[in-house]
Amino acid sequence: MKADLVAGFVFIFVSVVMYFESLNYSELGSIFPKIGAAGLFLFSIIYIATSLREKGEGYFSKDSVEAFVFTFVATIVYVGILPYLGFLLSGFLYITLFSYMAAPSRTKRVLLASIGFSVLINALFYSVFRFIFNVPLPSGLLESLGL
Amino acid sequence: MFEFVGALLEPHHFALIICGLIAGAVVGCLPGLTATMALALLVPFTFAMDPTSGLIILGAVYVGAIYGGCISAILIGTPGTPSAIATTFDGYPLTKKGMAEHALVTAAFGSSIGGLIGAFGLLLLSPILVSIALKFGPPEYFWLAVLGLTVIATLSSKSLIKGLIGGTLGLLMGTVGIAPIGGDVRFTFGFTELQAGFDLIVALIGLFCLPEVIEMMERRKVQLRIAEYKKKKGVALAVVKQLLKKPILLIRSAVIGLIVGIIPGAGGNIAGLLSYDIAVKSSKEPEKFGTGIIEGVAASETSNNAEVGGSLVPLLTLGIPGAPPAAVMLGALMIHGLRPGPDLFSVSGDIVYTFMYSLIIANILLFFVGFYGARIFAKLISLPVYALVPFIIFLCVIGSYSIRNNMLDVYAMVGFGIFGYFTKKLGIHPGTIVLGLILGRIAEIGFVQSILLSKAIGSYWAVFIARPISAILIILCAVMLLWPVFAGYFKKEIPTGEGD
Numbered sequence: 217m218k219a220d221l222v223a224g225f226v227f228i229f230v231s232v233v234m235y236f237e238s239l240n241y242s243e244l245g246s247i248f249p250k251i252g253a254a255g256l257f258l259f260s261i262i263y264i265a266t267s268l269r270e271k272g273e274g275y276f277s278k279d280s281v282e283a284f285v286f287t288f289v290a291t292i293v294y295v296g297i298l299p300y301l302g303f304l305l306s307g308f309l310y311i312t313l314f315s316y317m318a319a320p321s322r323t324k325r326v327l328l329a330s331i332g333f334s335v336l337i338n339a340l341f342y343s344v345f346r347f348i349f350n351v352p353l354p355s356g357l358l359e360s361l362g363l
Numbered sequence: 364m365f366e367f368v369g370a371l372l373e374p375h376h377f378a379l380i381i382c383g384l385i386a387g388a389v390v391g392c393l394p395g396l397t398a399t400m401a402l403a404l405l406v407p408f409t410f411a412m413d414p415t416s417g418l419i420i421l422g423a424v425y426v427g428a429i430y431g432g433c434i435s436a437i438l439i440g441t442p443g444t445p446s447a448i449a450t451t452f453d454g455y456p457l458t459k460k461g462m463a464e465h466a467l468v469t470a471a472f473g474s475s476i477g478g479l480i481g482a483f484g485l486l487l488l489s490p491i492l493v494s495i496a497l498k499f500g501p502p503e504y505f506w507l508a509v510l511g512l513t514v515i516a517t518l519s520s521k522s523l524i525k526g527l528i529g530g531t532l533g534l535l536m537g538t539v540g541i542a543p544i545g546g547d548v549r550f551t552f553g554f555t556e557l558q559a560g561f562d563l564i565v566a567l568i569g570l571f572c573l574p575e576v577i578e579m580m581e582r583r584k585v586q587l588r589i590a591e592y593k594k595k596k597g598v599a600l601a602v603v604k605q606l607l608k609k610p611i612l613l614i615r616s617a618v619i620g621l622i623v624g625i626i627p628g629a630g631g632n633i634a635g636l637l638s639y640d641i642a643v644k645s646s647k648e649p650e651k652f653g654t655g656i657i658e659g660v661a662a663s664e665t666s667n668n669a670e671v672g673g674s675l676v677p678l679l680t681l682g683i684p685g686a687p688p689a690a691v692m693l694g695a696l697m698i699h700g701l702r703p704g705p706d707l708f709s710v711s712g713d714i715v716y717t718f719m720y721s722l723i724i725a726n727i728l729l730f731f732v733g734f735y736g737a738r739i740f741a742k743l744i745s746l747p748v749y750a751l752v753p754f755i756i757f758l759c760v761i762g763s764y765s766i767r768n769n770m771l772d773v774y775a776m777v778g779f780g781i782f783g784y785f786t787k788k789l790g791i792h793p794g795t796i797v798l799g800l801i802l803g804r805i806a807e808i809g810f811v812q813s814i815l816l817s818k819a820i821g822s823y824w825a826v827f828i829a830r831p832i833s834a835i836l837i838i839l840c841a842v843m844l845l846w847p848v849f850a851g852y853f854k855k856e857i858p859t860g861e862g863d
Contacts, residue, residue: 219788219789223785223789227528227532230535234535234550237549238549241542241545242542242545242547243545244542244544244545244811244814244815245542245544245545245546245547245549246547247810247811247814248534248538248806248807248810248811249538249549249550252531252534252535252538252803253535255527255531255534256528256531256532256535259524259527259528259531260528262524263524263525263528266524275788275789276788277581279581279584280577280581280788282581283577283578283580283581283583284577284784286580287573287576287577287580287752287756288777288780288781290753291573291756291777291780292777294756294760295760295773295774295777298760298773299770303761307757307761310753310756311750311753311754311757314749314752314753314756315749315750315753318580318583318748318749318752318753319747319749320583320584320587330750333750333754337754337757341757341758341761345761345765351764351765351768352768353761353764354770
């Protein structure tokens with residue numbers, strides 16, 4: 217219920233901001249956003265009212281928070297370092313470290329398997345995207361080293 | 364007719380169809396790489412070919428890519444192409460039940476049947492069908508979008524209000540960027556990168572994929588693999604037998620796909636969603652949809668592959684592409700010296716008819732490619748979650764980057780992922796947000812243009828209501844919304860997999 221209430225108020229805030237922002241646009245450009253914002257406002261009020269009546273359920277368990285933090289921190293670090301380290305190096309580090317850290321047991325065997333899996337995936341997709349699809353993937357560090 | 368079919372039976376044409384189908388399926392199954400991209404990538408390779416061979420392989424790639432979108436939709440819950448959005452609703456729950464092969468065979472069979480009906484529609488009904496499509500003006504597009512938005516009711520049966528919030532959020536996201544009419548720069552808050560609006564594919568990957576992989580991580584302590592893949596004998600035959608008992612489902616889905624495909628701009632995603640919605644509403648057991656049944660996969664996949672033939676109708680007869688991949692086909696036709704339009708059939712009839720027959724053969728072969736490919740792809744889910752999750756995120760990153768070779772799309776994808784995770788936790792189905800995003804843009808253009816028309820002729824009634832196709836679409840919208848009341852099951856829940 218608490219999460220529903222917070223979400224309801226966030227949606228109301230979004231609808232109010234979008235409605236007032238759309239007042240700055242021309243008549244034709246603002247019709248649809250105004251309708252959308254008004255709709256979101258109305259639905260959010262009903263959402264809050266229904267969640268006040270309902271007993272509600274807990275959406276976030278300890279496991280879900282842990283999984284969210286682990287996955288998103290790892291992903292944000294990955295996309296953050298990608299332009300600097302390049303596609304190959306960052307992809308290799310990401311898949312290796314993620315699969316090793318998230319594995320139920322962190323043994324040497326798991327580490328070796330993670331490294332092998334990561335090398336295989338990176339080599340395969342780098343070749344396909346770079347040489348068949350001609351996508352200019354970021355080279356990052358390898359380019360600055362002249363490789 | 365026999366001369367065209369005879370030309371296709373030449374070994375190199377046959378080989379081109381098979382290569383095109385496999386290449387299309389591989390590109391289509393990667394989230395972020397669409398059928399349009401697959402075709403665009405392949406067009407340069409056809410420069411050296413004669414026009415017939417070039418068009419044959421492009422047609423096969425188009426068919427393969429639309430089918431390929433279902434593979435990731437079924438195995439990892441992320442549509443490979445926007446056309447496969449509705450396939451996730453039942454395809455992924457089937458995978459979680461350990462029935463990935465059932466889902467993949469269903470998709471291959473449904474795609475094959477849908478594609479065949481679409482190709483025959485293209486071959487036999489082009490002149491009649493195109494005359495209907497030409498009657499679509501702004502009010503009809505508006506009502507078509509509204510009809511598509513009624514799918515929200517099906518996707519959000521657990522809480523209609525959450526579905527409506529999801530749809531409205533998607534609709535508002537669709538307004539970010541330069542207004543299609545009026546040219547206002549809206550809701551960019553100073554970020555020039557947002558002027559082009561949110562890319563649909565980026566939103567799709569973020570909203571569907573990231574929340575799903577986090578949920579995999581949440582369950583990893585009790586469920587190390589999404590599902591176990593065990594090779595079973597007789598799955599394909601059993602699935603095909605079961606589907607053959609549902610001829611109405613297959614034919615109805617294909618007809619929906621064909622008609623939606625003919626309407627320029629509507630696209631395979633709308634075809635799949637509409638077909639799925641109608642399948643739920645006309646089922647005797649609507650509560651089973653979303654829990655993992657093959658009928659849900661068949662409805663979506665039959666329809667989106669029938670859309671391929673439909674989208675080529677206005678392209679070949681009028682020179683108007685019915686969908687983005689058809690626009691690339693238009694370019695390919697022109698590169699090969701063919702001018703799509705009314706004269707195409709009289710000037711280059713041999714090439715065009717050979718191409719149409721090649722689509723029929725491609726759709727027959729699609730079943731075999733899908734059937735054998737299913738066994739290979741289904742093994743993917745046997746990977747442990749701790750290896751599968753970084754692999755999927757890696758694919759999402761490379762997929763979103765390759766859309767415009769831009770890191771901003773990757774950041775946006777992660778942003779959509781965070782947003783999608785929280786909204787999914789609240790019980791808002793990601794399909795409702797995507798639906799609002801896709802249909803909001805079509806609805807806005809239709810709505811604003813209709814208002815301008817109404818002001819010009821001085822009557823809202825005449826523009827919005829009194830036009831025959833608009834009236835039919837309004838009736839269909841009302842039927843869709845009131846269907847639960849008619850069917851007498853409005854108090855029952857129709858789970859759609861979001862909370863399973």
